[in-house]
Amino acid sequence: MSPELIGILGLGGISVTLGLFMMKRIDRVGDRVTRLEVAFTDRMARLEGLFEGYTRQTKP
Numbered sequence: 001m002s003p004e005l006i007g008i009l010g011l012g013g014i015s016v017t018l019g020l021f022m023m024k025r026i027d028r029v030g031d032r033v034t035r036l037e038v039a040f041t042d043r044m045a046r047l048e049g050l051f052e053g054y055t056r057q058t059k060p
Helices: 003-055
Strands: none
Touching: none
């Protein structure tokens, strides 16, 4: 095999390895974003409930 072919195969292997690594990282980021969205939605629902409870109070 020529040195050029060996270099191309080596770069291809490195590219595939890095691509798989980055895909795993991107999946983890996506999972974290999903959890943050759920937490944010829960907090907003709680705040809305607090606001509605405060505005419905009868004045003495």
